[in-house]
Amino acid sequence: MTYISDTHALVWLLEDSEELSPQVADIFATREVRIVILTIVLAEIRFLYARGRIGTNLDEVVDRIVNAPNMEIYPLNELVVSLMPTQLRIHDAIIVATGLVFRDIMNEPTAILTKDAKIVSCGLIDTVW
Numbered sequence: 001m002t003y004i005s006d007t008h009a010l011v012w013l014l015e016d017s018e019e020l021s022p023q024v025a026d027i028f029a030t031r032e033v034r035i036v037i038l039t040i041v042l043a044e045i046r047f048l049y050a051r052g053r054i055g056t057n058l059d060e061v062v063d064r065i066v067n068a069p070n071m072e073i074y075p076l077n078e079l080v081v082s083l084m085p086t087q088l089r090i091h092d093a094i095i096v097a098t099g100l101v102f103r104d105i106m107n108e109p110t111a112i113l114t115k116d117a118k119i120v121s122c123g124l125i126d127t128v129w
Helices: 007-014 022-029 039-050 058-067 078-082 090-105 117-122
Strands: 002-005 034-038 071-074 110-113
Touching: 002 007, 002 090, 007 022, 007 039, 007 058, 022 110, 034 039, 034 090, 039 058, 039 071, 039 090, 058 071, 078 090, 090 110, 090 117
Parallel strands: 002 034, 002 110, 034 071
Antiparallel strands: none
C-alpha cells in the first residue's frame, strides 16, 4: 500500500504530537508500506520552521525521510500538475493529484494521510486519519 503524507501528518509525527491519530502513527511505523513525502510538503515545512510555527527544520526532516525504510520523496512534475483538481487549494490539489498518479497511473493501492476536511470531502481518493 502507498500512502501520501500531508504536511500536518508528517510534522505531527516528527514532533511526536498528540494531534497525530493512532492509526496514522501505526502506518508511519509499518515498514511494509510505502510513504511518499511530496516536495510541496518539504517546502511547507521549510516555511513553517522559518516562521517559528514548528520546531523541526528541513534538514532534520530530510534526514528522517532518507533514513526511514518506508519513506521516499516524490517531486512535483508535469503529470501531477495535469491531474490537479482545480476545486482545491493548490497545496491540497498537489497532494491529491500525486495520490492519483500512484493510484491511477502506477496502479498502486493509495490513500492520503490527512484530516484536512477539503481533501477528505473532495471524494477523489481514499484518505486515512
